[in-house]
Amino acid sequence: MKAIQIEANGNIGCLKIGKVNEPEVGKNQLKIAVKAAGINRADILQRMGLYPSPPGVSEIIGLEVSGQIVEMGENIDGFSIGDRVMALLAGGGYAEYVIVDQGSVMRIPDKIDFVQAAGIAEVFLTAYQAMFLLGNLKSGEVVLIHAGASGVGTAANQLAKEKGAKVIVTAGNDEKIDFCKKLGADFCINYKTDSNFDELVMRYTNNKGADLIIDFIGADYMTRNINAAGLDGRIVMLAFMSGAKADGVNLSKILMKRLTFIGSTLRSRTDAYKTNLTQSFTKDFLDLFNQGKLKPIIDSVYLWDKVDEAHERMGKNLNIGKIILKVS
């Protein structure tokens, strides 16, 4: 089958469509003919050699796809050949076919097309896990979502509003801020013009602080996140784009505010964990896509031979929502 391969040095230009062996379906697994693949920031790190696939997983880049089931292993429950599905992957998405455990696969809601569906699994499941399974966000609470215009950010914003929470986002330009507002954000901070988001959050919340913070920035935001968190607040860190070494971390504030700081990734979780996550999300939220209450936010669509351009757009933080590769 055709799949995107990493050639040479990991810079833009190194991704080429090549030929590889088709993966073989095993017990509990589905084989999906890929229609479209979502691009994630982790893909850029993997291209650069900084975030390899976990052991036993395809070395091909790509954490989520949409497509149709073309083959099923033993022990499959509730799926049929030809079903329109979307899947969360630990790798392998930039390819004509993927193999995935059935527990990481969701049926595509009727009103959602393949391109939109390729932008759901990774970001909505990541946001759902971070905000509800780890962050225990409750109705009426305040959540601060960094990178509010990113794929996970736009998903988190929508899920939090559906849950009845108050949403504060940070984003890097006015266009992104306007978009976050349209998605329901109650208060938006342009981090390029206002670096003191902690003070702004405190002012907005009458000094109560945020109950939950979803962070991708890491070291540079550590102190401000601790400042912006309220009593019994939770900080869920999903990436550390500014760096991995945090200095001057104020343990006194963490103790006095009784904060919980959680680092998490979805990719390395077990199939059993992903099955539980996917089932919970399906039960709680999936039908809202048919009702128009949740929307996959698609920034742009590239044919997969233009994958370089797609990566470049994400690398420059130009996207609002998801960048999608059309595979077939």
Place this chain on the structure above:
Amino acid sequence: MKAIQIEANGNIGCLKIGKVNEPEVGKNQLKIAVKAAGINRADILQRMGLYPSPPGVSEIIGLEVSGQIVEMGENIDGFSIGDRVMALLAGGGYAEYVIVDQGSVMRIPDKIDFVQAAGIAEVFLTAYQAMFLLGNLKSGEVVLIHAGASGVGTAANQLAKEKGAKVIVTAGNDEKIDFCKKLGADFCINYKTDSNFDELVMRYTNNKGADLIIDFIGADYMTRNINAAGLDGRIVMLAFMSGAKADGVNLSKILMKRLTFIGSTLRSRTDAYKTNLTQSFTKDFLDLFNQGKLKPIIDSVYLWDKVDEAHERMGKNLNIGKIILKVS
């Protein structure tokens, strides 16, 4: 009534028995004639002016007492005048009488005397909260307990063994190490002779790491705690005796290991929280004191006019388990 007062500068010698007004019992509250009061490290900080009582709480030092009920407010359920009780306090314990919400009071198990009972509430409830409510310790897991010979440490060690966990402790001399072993600790590290507890934990666990770490040290241990934690590990920090500013915190390891770091204090919690905590502890563990499976570890007992000597002993880390003041 008589109560210990802080005079002058907060150094040893500043604590004197003086006269203050007796507190008045309110709705849901019990008045206890104090027999004995437990000394906690927080008391030393309060004496030095570094950890004042929360708003609305007695300014008298003392977070736990044993004694007998002498008066009851409205709405009391399940207690009678004369009952032998032990209580968790937010302040006020170094006194002839204390007033406390009934939810923070436990009946003293029949086989436990007043001196022993004064060493149960704060340390066992703190350890219980840290290990089970916050740290979610499960049977078969590995817990690393720092300051294993301290009051909370000796309580945590016993509770963890009762739960079926494997216990690793750190302590500062061989006498303390021997004592921790007698309480059931599976592996003991003398932190004065082996500063690399992270490597020793990894070796002992075949590189799996600790599932839970109970920390009181803070900044100096931050990096080693992160190193010693296993996948999906939890670190619960109850104090930061080495300092409150942590540098070089490795966010990459926190993310890749999916760690949860929790700061907590018991003193500032609401009455409702303490009621729930006390009830859960009573249900899960209190009868084990009658069965001899749990023991209040009493290091030494001082008449309360010798409170200076008691504080000095704790300040020098000489105690194994609790130091108790006899009030009447």
